Amino acid sequence: MKRTGVFYHDVCGKEAYSSLAMGVEEGFKSIQKEGLFSHPNVTWFESEPATEEEIARLHSQQWIDHVKQTQWWRVSLYSVGGMIGATEKVLKGEIDNALVIAGVGGHHAHRDNAWGGCYFNVIGLGIPHARAKSLGRRFAIVDTDTHHADGVRDLYKDDEDMLHICFCDTFSWVYNSDDRMESNTKFCFPHGSSDEEEISNVEREVPDRIKEFKPELLFWLCGMDTHQDSYGTAALTEKAYPELARIIKQIADEYCGGKLIVKTCCNAPPHATRYVMPRIVDCLAELGKYSEE
Ligand SMILES: [Zn+2]
Numbered sequence: 001m002k003r004t005g006v007f008y009h010d011v012c013g014k015e016a017y018s019s020l021a022m023g024v025e026e027g028f029k030s031i032q033k034e035g036l037f038s039h040p041n042v043t044w045f046e047s048e049p050a051t052e053e054e055i056a057r058l059h060s061q062q063w064i065d066h067v068k069q070t071q072w073w074r075v076s077l078y079s080v081g082g083m084i085g086a087t088e089k090v091l092k093g094e095i096d097n098a099l100v101i102a103g104v105g106g107h108h109a110h111r112d113n114a115w116g117g118c119y120f121n122v123i124g125l126g127i128p129h130a131r132a133k134s135l136g137r138r139f140a141i142v143d144t145d146t147h148h149a150d151g152v153r154d155l156y157k158d159d160e161d162m163l164h165i166c167f168c169d170t171f172s173w174v175y176n177s178d179d180r181m182e183s184n185t186k187f188c189f190p191h192g193s194s195d196e197e198e199i200s201n202v203e204r205e206v207p208d209r210i211k212e213f214k215p216e217l218l219f220w221l222c223g224m225d226t227h228q229d230s231y232g233t234a235a236l237t238e239k240a241y242p243e244l245a246r247i248i249k250q251i252a253d254e255y256c257g258g259k260l261i262v263k264t265c266c267n268a269p270p271h272a273t274r275y276v277m278p279r280i281v282d283c284l285a286e287l288g289k290y291s292e293e
């Protein structure tokens, strides 16, 4: 069994962004209700707020000061702080893998602007933290959110120690045509229009690239706006996400020493997160509670 951390603070649930904000708190509570924290290898770490110094590793002071004046400041700090805490604990070997439940998005956050429910680059900020603490250098992000991760791509475009595999629909190209450009470490692939197609796209495009790149830690942005009751591709049922988790965890186990951090946020309705969150934790911690399904 793996030692799994769940990083969440009540602020992320109570102050989450979007009309689907309720899914954040419901997702966390369902992990509690399903009794997963009673397993000794599953631990809830209450996320701590990130510091301005940590955020300034990727963002300008002007942008930090701007976000500070919005209602999204506090939830952004706790969301980034959860990611930083998880990154540190996984890379130090205190836990094997983690689920970070954030209250805001992150992958549309650039150095001094952002859109789409994003303020600071949540996963992106885990990487300079790891490097500053000399805990790791080479990282990979697999992003299965509906939309193109323009912020991550922009911040890391010249960083050959960061492999970015982004699933996005063609609609997102409108935002910035330069983002289409691929390099040896930056890729975009289409989403599937069904559970089966999405899963097979991930199975086809991800494992060999991770194997070849050999990251020290794999981040998976489990964007759930691909769910049929959300606002993205609306192509997937809740059953797709535990299956994606299984595939991605297997890749991390084979090629990254098991080091995996899954990030979710505020883009799926409560009935979906209630189903998905405990099953992701179950998968990460190898509990087998739902193996009959
Ligand atoms: Zn999205």
Ligand SMILES: [Zn+2]
Residues within 6 Å of the ligand: 147, 148, 149, 166, 167, 168, 187, 188, 189
């Ligand atoms: Zn993309």
